[in-house]
Amino acid sequence: MANSKSRLSALYGGTFDPIHYGHLKPVEALAKQVALRQVTIMPNNVPPHRPQPLANSQQRKTMVELAIEGNPLFRLDDRELQRETPSYTVETLEQLRKEIGAEQPLAFIIGQDSLLSLQRWHRWETLLTLCHLLVCQRLGYSLAMNTPAEQQWLDEHQTSSVEQLHSQPAGKIYLAQTPMVDISATLIRQRLEQHLPCDDLLPPAVAEFIRQNQLYC
């Protein structure tokens, strides 16, 4: 449920090829935990650092729309889909900051796997000047960073104070206690290729869209 009194909104970037319950359920729990006003799902066009998606941008956008229909917690922002250059998060956040100003608290949601590779992101040192990071747990990924230097960076920025997320515009990392949902888009694509059922893994309207458009088979 969206919290209309809260000042803190969050962006949730991803490839969403396709969107699934592993994206939605942890973030719904996170939104309650830290009282998010809204979560803006932002599909990327040219994901950096990974193979390019199988479904095209319009199909991935439609699947997000179907997944969030009727759920006021979520909205969609398709700004990254309009850019043909790599979807660097820092550039998107800089553009957003120009729109909302420097003082409004803003968060970017990632899974634990993304946190572990964050220091390879484009201009990663700038990210925390623009937003907080809210991190959802993910089965199979360590809670410890890969190197002592990365761990030190995390320790310096980590907070368990929800109040700080609301009172400061950016700069904190919050490791959320979210449910482990053992689903990935890779698993779904592999199962669909093998004609195995996926109905428990993603919203019914998304499953139906995939069937109708014969995606991933």
Ligand SMILES: Nc1ncnc2c1ncn2[C@@H]1O[C@H](COP(=O)(O)OP(=O)(O)OP(=O)(O)O)[C@@H](O)[C@H]1O
């Ligand atoms: N099951 C999950 N639990 C927690 N976070 C997740 C889960 N699946 C994806 N995420 C997070 O959602 C964001 C977008 O992920 P993405 O769209 O790449 O999904 P994915 O399932 O990891 O895809 P793929 O299997 O194609 O790599 C990332 O920050 C990722 O860490």
Ligand SMILES: O=C(O)c1ccc[n+]([C@@H]2O[C@H](COP(=O)([O-])O)[C@@H](O)[C@H]2O)c1
């Ligand atoms: O900015 C970067 O260099 C960067 C590198 C890897 C991932 N990201 C962003 O992180 C989000 C999750 O990425 P992915 O690959 O797990 O779908 C998505 O919004 C990506 O655009 C961003």
